[in-house]
Amino acid sequence: METMTAxxxxxxxxxxxxxxxxxxxxxAAARRDQSIRQYVSDAVEARLKEDLGDLTPEDxxxxxERTDPVLAELWxxxxxxxxxxx
Numbered sequence: 001m002e003t004m005t006a007x008x009x010x011x012x013x014x015x016x017x018x019x020x021x022x023x024x025x026x027x028a029a030a031r032r033d034q035s036i037r038q039y040v041s042d043a044v045e046a047r048l049k050e051d052l053g054d055l056t057p058e059d060x061x062x063x064x065e066r067t068d069p070v071l072a073e074l075w076x077x078x079x080x081x082x083x084x085x086x
Contacts, residue, residue, distance in 0.1 A: 017025070029039035 025036055025039060029036045032039060034042070
């Protein structure tokens with residue numbers, strides 16, 4: 001049996017949905033010949049790519065103007081520009 005590294009280990013995520021939503025997910029997964037687990041995982045990954053673009057997991061852990069639009073707005077101003085020259 002192959003051993004997973006810390007980065008490859010999975011974390012459990014539990015989400016409550018209505019019975020109708022679960023039924024629709026089940027139907028959609030079946031149409032793609034996927035398990036519900038794989039269908040939901042793929043859907044979440046697609047949404048993360050849409051929302052976070054090319055940010056890597058490491059980027060998300062680092063506070064920067066690239067990863068946080070609020071910080072970008074705070075740091076991109078005339079007062080802060082003086083620190084750019086240090």
